[in-house]
Amino acid sequence: MKYTDIEITAESGLELLTNDEIARLSEHSQGGDHELFKKCVLAVLNSTQITDELDLYEEQLKYFDVEVLQLNKGVKLKLKNAPSSALVEGEMIQGLKEQVFSVLRDIVFLKQELESNSRIDFNTSNGCTNAIFHILRNAKALKPGIDPNIVVCWGGHAIPEFEYQYTKEVGYRLGLRGLDIITGCGIGAMKGPMKGALVGHSKQRKSNGRYIGITEPGIIAAESPNPIVNELIIMPDIEKRLETFVRLGHSFVVFPGGVGTAEEILYILGILLHPENKNSPFPLIFTGPKESSPYFERIDRFIGDTLGTEAQQKYKIIIDDPVAVAHAVQEGVYAVREYRKSTHDAFHFNWQLKIQWDFQEAFDPTHKNMSELNLNTNQPLHSLAANLRKAFSGIVAGNIKEKGISEVTKHGPYHINGDRNIMDQLDALLEAFVSQGRMKLNAADYVPCYRVLKPNKIEEHMPV
């Protein structure tokens, strides 16, 4: 791998900073804005790499740096030891350049504007939702005057080629219908729908197609945004990121994936199970190629066994039929439109959806928090879903997030325990993920970062 020094400037207004803002972006104190900025920029530049191992990234970080300079026509970034793969014939790929400045925009806004705004309180439910709205408005991601047309695509980054081709095919069919795509912005099921939609949009001569990628500092290194993403937005953590999807999106497609995808599914089911959300139309489709049909059967069983049939009625499974998926998505979008019109809710932001504080509060994946999760049936379904969501969230962290990996390295695998039935289901599901190679890109060597404890076997499994 080669590295190079390069200077870039932007043209879009993102480079208008006050001298104070520049100063803060340059503060080299540990945990300061500079460190965060630098890490995210490097992650963006790595986008052509396909690994979720963080070792190379950690190594690169030692040599990589970014300096912010005031220039006549805006701000200039001086990059040191940037991966050469981000350049073509000596020029940075325009898409990456724009993403770098999106990172700058969001970090400045998040760290400097939002955090110093006394009206925004991240410790309240309303405050979280407002903060997300502010971040999206600042990123110009809220487009007024446009009919609902945003499709959220969820699914794994570590999926086999035939599933990737399927996500492209579905994306193509969505693109032909003029629908825009929003994903978690990495590779696999996060890239395929965008690539497909790009071709669909091109055939429909839609030149303003949106390929929105929502990421977070904790995951951006492991799941670098793909360069098709033309609206990159960085949310503070996974909880805000998930809320962003459901407030922005109008229709939801879930492709096969691993624990991250399971987290997303539990998240949305937990919300939809809340009594206040009962009547709100929320198109949710699980889909994959024929060969992936066992995957969704497994998930469906898990949901049925843990959350029951009410939860199962919240989604529809369509196997091996991209046109049917696209058609269902579009019908869902129409239904959302009609509902919002009837309830006078905004098209550009789903204000009405009730999201409990449980789903908004940042879950810190410590061993203590993981082992104390209530995974028993003695609670409302939406609370159980919330806790299951956290369990999966912790495993994702343990797999590919800096913080989680370091915790697991220090203290060994997380312990998860609860009702025997739930634990059995969980264990089976996770083992299926492992055996199907859905945990990480480099699946062969996967060492689980968790241990599922089952009540009546508690002694034998207890770690010493």
Added chain:
Amino acid sequence: MKYTDIEITAESGLELLTNDEIARLSEHSQGGDHELFKKCVLAVLNSTQITDELDLYEEQLKYFDVEVLQLNKGVKLKLKNAPSSALVEGEMIQGLKEQVFSVLRDIVFLKQELESNSRIDFNTSNGCTNAIFHILRNAKALKPGIDPNIVVCWGGHAIPEFEYQYTKEVGYRLGLRGLDIITGCGIGAMKGPMKGALVGHSKQRKSNGRYIGITEPGIIAAESPNPIVNELIIMPDIEKRLETFVRLGHSFVVFPGGVGTAEEILYILGILLHPENKNSPFPLIFTGPKESSPYFERIDRFIGDTLGTEAQQKYKIIIDDPVAVAHAVQEGVYAVREYRKSTHDAFHFNWQLKIQWDFQEAFDPTHKNMSELNLNTNQPLHSLAANLRKAFSGIVAGNIKEKGISEVTKHGPYHINGDRNIMDQLDALLEAFVSQGRMKLNAADYVPCYRVLKPNKIEEHMPV
């Protein structure tokens, strides 16, 4: 005059509000955002009226109201008893509609974002400048990547027709050179250059010409923005407004005017006289038609007599030659460009100019403050200029601003005193303004809101 109810929506992103923001805009508490918003909106809608008398406006305010509603595609405003002159064939003029939403944008940003931001401190010099930058950035008034080309035009709103025609002619010549215009956004010398530039831009097929109007809540009612203004920005007070002009503009033209214009002149001279600004190029041209030549002779004499020749060297007077003015402005713009390049300062915001706190702090035109102004020679020139600026500012307030008028109504004319020589000059200048009808539109009945006290005559003039 007729009134009508009408609903409007915008298309540009200004209508994306949180429910909290809408709630605050609707709070009817005295001094709340609603009152301010309503007043400014009415002022915008009155733009086709030509009066600076506030009586009619006060009367309209009793019946006029504006309600903010969340809508599917953005925010809708419901206006009650809006002046029908703002409509054409039942539709609001697009330019006014955009201005109404600019008002909304700035009030929301100013009152809700800036005021709750702990990083922005209006009580420090740096804080003021930063706040201005934030307001302008939020209003998208800072355009990166563009060579300097903004011309500030100052001058009176109450000027005779031949002077108005002259401002149009100069504007035309500026427009032919592709230069953009920024003014205080009322009528007279604030409208003429825009109208002229519009024709110049049209002949040059420049379709993105900028006609920027900077106003403040205190004056917007008396000097309604003209509808050519396609970027309306509302600053908190006259001091922030003046600083906006000098930070945004690249070349400055002063047409004949009254005390407001004198305030602007003293403001800029005071800044330029500061030692730190000595080397910064700052193109400043006073111009008018042949018949107005005595006006500038009078001003020039006043400056010479109070601030001396150093101050006189800061500007150039060009009489009756629009082409020469436009040519000099363009040369000035080039010089600014070269200087900013050599000093690596931004083109879009003049960060380097030193503006003392004296020129930034809001001056409250009470009788006490006015009478205590230090108008003696025992101080640096730039301080004297600062105080003279405040004196003129107070008189403008007493003439046409709500606050000042009510003060004067209660307590009688302001008293101004200082060195005999300065008082003589001031008296002469003000009398010239009165006799030339430059104080108010309705010049005939003008009753001075001030009394100039002269030291050795102090007893006889002293009010009882």
Added chain:
Amino acid sequence: MKYTDIEITAESGLELLTNDEIARLSEHSQGGDHELFKKCVLAVLNSTQITDELDLYEEQLKYFDVEVLQLNKGVKLKLKNAPSSALVEGEMIQGLKEQVFSVLRDIVFLKQELESNSRIDFNTSNGCTNAIFHILRNAKALKPGIDPNIVVCWGGHAIPEFEYQYTKEVGYRLGLRGLDIITGCGIGAMKGPMKGALVGHSKQRKSNGRYIGITEPGIIAAESPNPIVNELIIMPDIEKRLETFVRLGHSFVVFPGGVGTAEEILYILGILLHPENKNSPFPLIFTGPKESSPYFERIDRFIGDTLGTEAQQKYKIIIDDPVAVAHAVQEGVYAVREYRKSTHDAFHFNWQLKIQWDFQEAFDPTHKNMSELNLNTNQPLHSLAANLRKAFSGIVAGNIKEKGISEVTKHGPYHINGDRNIMDQLDALLEAFVSQGRMKLNAADYVPCYRVLKPNKIEEHMPV
């Protein structure tokens, strides 16, 4: 007056010529394309001049030249001794540059494409109409998919200031309604409506306002296009030009003018009087300020006395009320839209209007042709109108067109004769034009280029 050499290139596709086309544009043979091109280009560059005397122009032509060169990025024009007034700070005004290339486009198309096309026969009625469509399509002046909104404004170039201000005011009101303007593209009533509409469009933020100027080689020197014209189209002669107005326009406003305006009025009345056009809505409004009311009374009387009340019912006279005019125009435009929809006719071209060959054939203003015009009542009204139109056309030629002036210089004034009553009316009308200074810009010295002969006084008036 100063002259300068300058090179210009265009950016819009007009500069894509074959080497053959360039060769022909450069052929210096008398009557070749080069001569015509050169004359028209000079006329465009003279647009800031205000004279309809051709002496200066003839003098300029001796020194002026234009060379066409092939360049990497298109075609370059090398202008020799161009009027410096066409330049600002060393660069040609963009609007003029575009007009120069419009001239190039139309001359190449007309002389090289149309004339060599065996399908287009200028000697048939259908051929003429088709040719006009082809010219307009090539000039991209036909905009599909747009609702009717084009207002034709007719009126004199030699009108007093208060009438000019009135045309601006009407244009402003039309512009506020989003209507586009098409005129003969000179000064006076051809410029005012455009200038007014420009301000109206600006307030409505309509940035794609159309200011279409239709001219012809025979008149372009005397009535240089004003630079606001952003679509300049050159038709072969006055008959094609008039047909262009009526095929393109959706509503018609006639301001005061001289014989040219009278020609336009007779032209349209003649067409509207044709039985086949009886049911077609054709909004036609005569308007002027209060002071011009006698003018329209005179015209109205002339029409009533020569063509009768049926002709008088074809138009509406509105005095001193720009808002009423604009409102009536807009209602007319709506009526046209409804009618075209009901009859499936194109919005962008009035295919259905019947125009007789009499109104299409080029009238050559020789003395013989003028004296042989049938101006008697022994013919259908539309034929009489056609002949009266020709009489006025001849007088315009004798006043300001190269060909006519040279005829009159050689053979003395044209003789016009016919029924006593018609001659009396004609004489009175023409005398009113003369006495009101409407014949030429330099009205004082006007020497009539015609003599109206009256039957029963024929001996005494007969020239020797």
Added chain:
Amino acid sequence: MKYTDIEITAESGLELLTNDEIARLSEHSQGGDHELFKKCVLAVLNSTQITDELDLYEEQLKYFDVEVLQLNKGVKLKLKNAPSSALVEGEMIQGLKEQVFSVLRDIVFLKQELESNSRIDFNTSNGCTNAIFHILRNAKALKPGIDPNIVVCWGGHAIPEFEYQYTKEVGYRLGLRGLDIITGCGIGAMKGPMKGALVGHSKQRKSNGRYIGITEPGIIAAESPNPIVNELIIMPDIEKRLETFVRLGHSFVVFPGGVGTAEEILYILGILLHPENKNSPFPLIFTGPKESSPYFERIDRFIGDTLGTEAQQKYKIIIDDPVAVAHAVQEGVYAVREYRKSTHDAFHFNWQLKIQWDFQEAFDPTHKNMSELNLNTNQPLHSLAANLRKAFSGIVAGNIKEKGISEVTKHGPYHINGDRNIMDQLDALLEAFVSQGRMKLNAADYVPCYRVLKPNKIEEHMPV
């Protein structure tokens, strides 16, 4: 396969037709414009089909029809029995809609304008070149003011998957460099580079990427334009089509293909071998994946053996290295730019390249013409190349063009004869194409439409 009736209108100006033009497009006489229009439209709508067998198409033609109607806002097309695959959710795919109107534009222009233009003589070399320029200008395919950046990609429509993936990869690398693509607009090597470039352009945020497809009525049915093509241009025949490529393109890439590709190679080599073209830079690269390396060795040997080393020096072979290809293409484009600048030739059209009449005249693939081709060494190299080109052209016709197929059906395979050595080479090359399945999509059943006669074996091979 399903069929449906549908009506479409366009928005781009292509739908502005005179009533005469509509009438001609509707004339149902055999060989009239209607038949040609209908055939081409159907071919466009079939674009999602992948067969070069004409049987289905012939069958579809019996039921398919298209009617042209005048509408208020332009022209409407009424399609009867259109393939449903051209629709998504009941609406025609926008890209196909635009292509249908491109067909309309070119047929109207070609048949009605060009053919009736006495200045354009298709029977002269200069006339052909001018006609091509006129067609391209009318199609707005000539973009002034743009640096050279058009890459011609040639290669087969019947290529294996791994070669198709390779053409995509090369296209991606070209797209990352901002280069535009022009191909013969079918599938295979004509589609791959466009699809790749689309992704490259997207990452570079180039939203105005050009994917130009040049076709001809004779081949459009067999090689339907793919819907990514956003500029479809129809040339009268293969000779004009080939000339269009070389006049428009700035750099040339040849992928593996069959006889069509061989025709293209011989065409360009014949032109480059002409003494007058000796110094003109003409970047020409043959490339394919590793597995295709024998293919180019075979071609290279054929060229070496028939045209010699001079011909071999005109191209460069790059195997399995898309980045190297893209880099070489870009360097070639720069060289072309410098050369055109130095010789003052247009960027948008290669006027200077000498193309002999032999390469411009339409070759009619009758048995007589084929058998009389001079394929001996007794002639200049460029003439031999011209004749070899015709031989390949005839075989393409016999394979997939309506005319050729019907000839071969009637009279049996074409006879090709000439020098023994040339015949041996030709035979070997063609056999290689057959055995590699490059003759048609449905390769298994291929029956050769030709017979290569070899001099000294002439008796035994002679058909009875």
